[in-house]
Amino acid sequence: MRMRKKKHREARLAACECVHFGRGFEMPAYLEIGCGKGGFICATALANPELNFVAVERNPDVMLLAMERAVSLGLANLRFIIGDAENLAEYFKPDEVSGIYLNFSDPWHKNCHAHKRLTHARYLDIYKIIMAPQAKLVIKTDNLPFFNYTLRSLQANNFDIISQTRDLYSCEDLYNNVQTEYEQKFISEGVKICRVEACI
Numbered sequence: 001m002r003m004r005k006k007k008h009r010e011a012r013l014a015a016c017e018c019v020h021f022g023r024g025f026e027m028p029a030y031l032e033i034g035c036g037k038g039g040f041i042c043a044t045a046l047a048n049p050e051l052n053f054v055a056v057e058r059n060p061d062v063m064l065l066a067m068e069r070a071v072s073l074g075l076a077n078l079r080f081i082i083g084d085a086e087n088l089a090e091y092f093k094p095d096e097v098s099g100i101y102l103n104f105s106d107p108w109h110k111n112c113h114a115h116k117r118l119t120h121a122r123y124l125d126i127y128k129i130i131m132a133p134q135a136k137l138v139i140k141t142d143n144l145p146f147f148n149y150t151l152r153s154l155q156a157n158n159f160d161i162i163s164q165t166r167d168l169y170s171c172e173d174l175y176n177n178v179q180t181e182y183e184q185k186f187i188s189e190g191v192k193i194c195r196v197e198a199c200i
Helices: 009-015 041-047 060-073 085-091 111-114 120-131 142-158 180-186
Strands: 031-032 054-057 077-082 097-103 130-140 160-165 194-199
Touching: 009 060, 031 041, 031 060, 031 085, 031 130, 031 194, 041 077, 041 160, 054 194, 060 077, 085 120, 097 120, 111 180, 111 194, 120 142, 130 142, 142 194
Parallel strands: 031 054, 031 097, 054 077, 097 130
Antiparallel strands: 130 194, 160 194
């Protein structure tokens, strides 16, 4: 379901200027692509005040909620970019990203839309440029076909798979897992969560 345009969106975004990505923010940082309402990235930044984080979301109405959450929590180590993952190289220098999170990305079910998947080769090539050596790409999804596609894409594009599971919550070690809003919903419905961690 598409989110309606938020009332007074531009004024509210301006009020969150302190968490816009820009000058004065120290790199490197960990990056979440497609942060939604910001539950994951805000909780992760709050738990790791010594690290820096950046969240990217192309929907400004969704991003507004994430930014307002970060402001309310006083998160000085988190910044936001309203934009598309295609343009990440415009924001980050080579080797500047310490790790990337892809949480419940749109699976783009039709094969003709495969190039839009955030684990397609064209995106993986961008990640390779901005990721620091040994930085990890961590992906969670409830969609098994997308997960299987992702595994094939990672291997075909020279990523080393460190760990993988098709049932995250059957694992004794939950990898310091922070839940997203989608994840909480899926767990309540008994849906299994897939996870893969990879590096270059």
